[in-house]
Amino acid sequence: MKTYLVTGGAGFIGSNYIQYMFGKYKESIRIINVDCLTYAGNLENLVSVENRENYIFIKEDICSKEAIHNIFKQYDIDRVVHFAAESHVDRSIRNPQIFVNTNVMGTLNLLDAAKCAWETKGGYKEDKKYLQVSTDEVYGSLEEETGYFYETTSIDPHSPYSASKASADMLVKAYIDTFHFPANITRCSNNYGPYQFPEKLIPLMINNALLGKKLPVYGDGKNVRDWLYVRDHAKAIDMVMEQGRLGQIYNVGGHNEKQNLEIVNLIIETLAELLPAKDPRKEHLNRDLIRYVEDRKGHDKRYAIAPEKIKAETGWEPETMFAEGIRLTIEWYLNNQKWMSHVTSGDYQKYYLEMYR
Ligand code: NAD
């Protein structure tokens, strides 16, 4: 049985990944989820797995040297999947420091602990691997309407968030190059799907539209993001972990570029279609809700991932096309209004105390 150390498993992508992995591997893996439960960490995302015997939750900060080294001493970890991060660009513009602490120093701490635990005289214990979950934002911005980010594209981050993620990638690369550390880096485009914190574009717009609140579109709404359904990202991470060549970087994306305004309009239309005829929330669901607001500082124009390498080397392909994925996502938020109200009221933070008292 392989033991996975998953960091940040209570967040959006981490919790989807854990559910995906248990769905696929059932009892044949063990997952240890290490998460310090920042505002973005929500154990309610993991209700479906919390009673499994092969799941362990540890509330810890990845920056704590002693705690992380102890976890590696206590458990024979085979796989590390490192999601834990401060992930929101707007927050990084207001408070960069915490992004460097968590995303850079936290990653270094984790690399160091894994290296210490896995090192042997001649190299590393057999079949151990570390995967750094990175982002397309490290490549910066495509200012033209054409062109893609390749694994060979130079790193050129603009926001404090992307600079901290790029720094973390460079540390992983340094461990690979200097210590032959067994690792991969994946760089994925924008994810969407269930359990995303409503500070990010899609859940924020869904929630505001349902409440009849204004929909704040930054700038002219023409910035482009390349959207991937979160389960497809989870699958890509698993495939790179098992089939990726050591030391390699893999881009992850599904060739699905959309302007922000397109997404917002689609959310309004889909909600109007899905709500029952007499639902009073239908009344205000139209484009009048849109408000163009001040642009994000340093707002990257366009992201577009070239995913050919992961396809060629592992056979990974996205399974959920955008038309289906966005509908599934909107339906999920409609069916999980309690989750949304816990998140927006802050009640979800009481769950840890109640559950793990
Ligand atoms: P998220 O903000 O939803 O979740 C982050 C999780 O990390 C939370 O559970 C939080 O409690 C935990 N965490 C934060 N600081 C911690 C610390 N010091 N110690 C332990 N746990 C800590 O983020 P997400 O959107 O799920 O992103 C996960 C990873 O994927 C990040 O590394 C992010 O850079 C990367 N990524 C995200 C996207 C996207 O579209 N969301 C795309 C590509 C890559």
Ligand code: DAU
């Ligand atoms: O590309 C991958 C990245 O995608 C990840 O590394 C990040 O962790 C993740 O947060 C995401 O970053 P973005 O900045 O692209 O996502 P966000 O949802 O914040 O914004 C998406 C686009 O929508 C962006 O162009 C800004 C715009 N936007 C966002 C918000 C929150 C608005 O117009 N209005 C808003 O209220």
